[in-house]
Amino acid sequence: MYRIITVDLDGTLLSPQNKITKYTKKIIKLLLSKGLYVVFASGRHHIDMMYIRDSLNIKIFMITSNGAKIYGLDNQLIFENDLNIDIASNLIYLTHLDSDIITQVYQNDHWYINNSKIKNNFCPSLSLLQYQYFHPDTFNFSKISKIFFTSNNFKKLFNLEKHIIDSLDKKVHASFSSPGCLEVISGKTSKGFGLKIISNNLGISLKECITFGNGMNDYDMLKISGKACIMENSDLRLKNILPHAEVIGNNKDDSVAVFLNKMFII
Structure with missing residues (x-):
């Protein structure tokens, strides 16, 4: 039987309104009461993930910013790894002048952006953080946990992903959380790496x-798990590279909670 339950948030555990429903909250608490371990794994900033966890009044592990920061049951930081300063600088300058792309940065407890055009897939309502504008010529590139690029020009983002992978290879981990959001963290970590740390812990x-x-961005943690479940609303590329994963339903239907209820509770 499975003892660790790891769940992505956006498009998976959260509803389309980016909320945890009452039903899902009930199931999570029942699972924890049975002695199971729950891990929230997301590209979201650690402050936003802490808010979600605390709103449920639960103790869980958290893989934040795709693995750049990992937190234990008592909210202790058990791992962190930031982007190399020179790599962070190069990544930010790549797209700074491209009006079709927003370059966004998580640095410590802060969120920085270089433009806020809604047409570039900008979603400020998804975070509690107040964004700040930055210019790379005057920016300090240290302690950056994640850089992400959002746009509705998907072709540009796919080309950007290819360029980053070709030029930086294993120095970074680049992946899409959704077709309009390309996320880059240190090559020394990922959601899968975070899950390995928690498993060992x-x-x-x-x-x-x-x-x-x-x-x-869920691929490597799904690949290494004893059982992988993907959403009906998953990225088609994820479905194609994980043909043996079980497709469980849409996030709009509380599908994760329904599945877990049937597996562990009923």
Whole structure:
């Protein structure tokens, strides 16, 4: 039986309104009461993830910013790894002048952007943080956990992903959380790496982990888990590279909670 339950947030556990429903909250609390471990794994900033966790009044592990920061049951930071300063600088200058792309940065407790055009897939309502504008010529590139690029020009983002991978290879981990959002973190970490740390911390095999996701940034944690479940609304590329993963339904229908209820509770 599975003892670690790892779930992505946006497009997976959260509703289309970016909320955890009452039903899902109830199921999570029942699972924890049975002695199971729950891990929230997301590209979201650690402050936003802490707010979601605290609103449920639960103790869980958290993989934040796709693995750049990992938190334990008592909110202790158990791992962090930032982008190399020179790499961060190069990435930011790549798109700074491109009016079709917003370059966004998570640095410590702050969120920086270089433009706020709604047409560039900008979604400020998804974060509690107040964004600040920045210019690379006057910016300090240290302590950057994640750089992400948003746009409705998907072709540009796909080309940008290819360029980053070709030029930086394993120095970074680049992946899409959704077709309009390309996220880049240090090559030394990822959601999958975070899950390995938590598994080792608990002394529980990855074979005893069931994982849920919907985006390409979920791929490596899904691949290493004992059971992988992906959403009906998942990125088509994720479905194609994980043909044996179980497709469980849409996030609009509380599909993760329904699945877990049937597996562990009923």
